[in-house]
Amino acid sequence: MSLLDVRDLTVTYGTDTPALRGVDLALAAGEKLGVAGESGCGKSTLALALLRLLPASARLGGRVLLDGEDVLTMGWGRLRAVRWAGASIVFQGAMHALNAVHRVGDQIAEPLLVHRLATAATARERVAALLEQVGLPPARARAYPHELSGGQRQRVMIAMALACEPRLIVADEPTTALDVMIQAQILRLIERLVAEQGIALMMISHDLSVLADTCDRLAVMYAGRVVEEGPARAVYAAARHPYARALSAAFPRVGDPASRFAPRGLPGDPPDPAALPPGCAFHPRCPVAVEACASHEPPLAEAAPGHRSACLFPAGRPA
Template sequence: MLEVRDLNVSYGPAQAVRGVSFELDRGQTLGVAGESGCGKSTMALSLLRLLPDTAHVTGRVLFEGEDLLTARWARLRAVRWNAASVVFQGAMSALNPVRTVGDQICEPILLHERVSVKAARRRAAELLDAVGVPARRARDYPHEFSGGQRQRIMIAMALACRPDLIVADEPTTALDVMVQAQILRLLGDLVRESGIGVIMISHDLAVLAQMCERLAVMYAGRIVETGPARELIADPRHPYTRALARAFPTIGDPASRLAPEGLPGDPPRIADLGGGCAFAPRCASADAACRTRSVELWPSGRDRAAACLRVLEGEAS
């Protein structure tokens, strides 16, 4: 359904996304993980050309065989909401504060399906019920809902036109653990029942492991490891993935709960990246070759790949 090839996004001399490639089929869930500033959201928004005019995007984004990066604006507008939609990070800022939530859900339905207002409102009521928000509240405004309810409303909007693809950018950020679990269960049910494809972005590996079949870990604008979610977290091949996994305490393990491992240093500034592995300055096992040799994704097991020289040399554990 979706095929991304050599995607690059730059803002002037700073390249925020560098050579990202992946595929997604119907009914599949792909998680994208990494620290803040690694390029996750930039990559996701570039798929539907939602970045500002200052961004320069190259590569190919094939959706149902059609390259969205070269599609005419009229065609792109037809794809947005109707075939592919986005659950934005921060529902309060994404929702219009002066319009009722029912009207906002109805808008893409009326635009793309050209049905009557009555039919659109009926569909909006069904969507609200489906995501656990009482349909009678369709006439309320965003500020009258809790954070978790607003996030559910954003999911209802994303589903309004029955898309084949949903890009969820940090859909559970700032939610308590109970509401987070409900949102994840809702998304999982939608994938199973509707067969939609989901790209889910998060800094939380535990959330992605619960929700997604596959993971792609990003660092400094590149994918540094990919593979089945549970395998990747249980046995990471890239030092960065290993550090992310160890930063989360393990339930029932007092040692990890009392002293979870962190990651020294800070992510690099994109404008300062040079040759070699971008993670080398923070990697305990880096050597001189890591700082000079070009690094790419190499096979690291069945259906897995990692951008690490140790993998290429067969030394990854």
């Protein structure tokens, strides 16, 4: 059985603004799943919905099964017990996620104390061990967030996520605000910790190349739906959906002069969730769209073994 099983997950704001439209995903223990897409495609909404961290104005439907238990129907007491201990989240922008007036060691210790997994004395020992685990000296526990670099703050966020030894970590754009060298260090750190502790990881990013290099499987989102899902290398190198192919082509490849000097972008922007076009939401930007695409939204279906695509022509438009 999957550790995380998302079934027909919907999120609607207000009366008729769909942010997620029937998302289906599964994640096994020890597996790494990447979720990609442009800004506005629903990635962060998905991350927050998994632990019911969305504002009160959001209405959720479907099921989010964590170890077989539906997060969406949990009472607040049970939900509080699951957060941090069963599943935790690494937010994008650590400077905004951390409390500026508390030392980082106290913030790492907080979930341990809330879940009664440590006393005040043993929490200090656990914080020191966690900081060493993410490559920071234990003395940095006394620092305030503004006294740390961007990479150090992100390591603190990862230490906090690991504090209660959860089985699932959701990392929402964990390296977006970092320079390339620090980004590589953080990604290797996350990979090592996942491998050593058997944690399931959902990593969210707009960078398909980073996800392909880090994760086992990839899911590509557009307009609140998963439009492609499969093995990471297959999705990156041989995407079946035109949107996933466009995302992949937007990144230059090492050793490929054509992509280096003329990376291909994608004109236009994702649609407004409150005014989705009829049929396939991608068809106004799609280079291979036909008339049927404007009236029919294809389901996510198998296009190859273990590889699903939501396109009328998953291998390209026929001649």
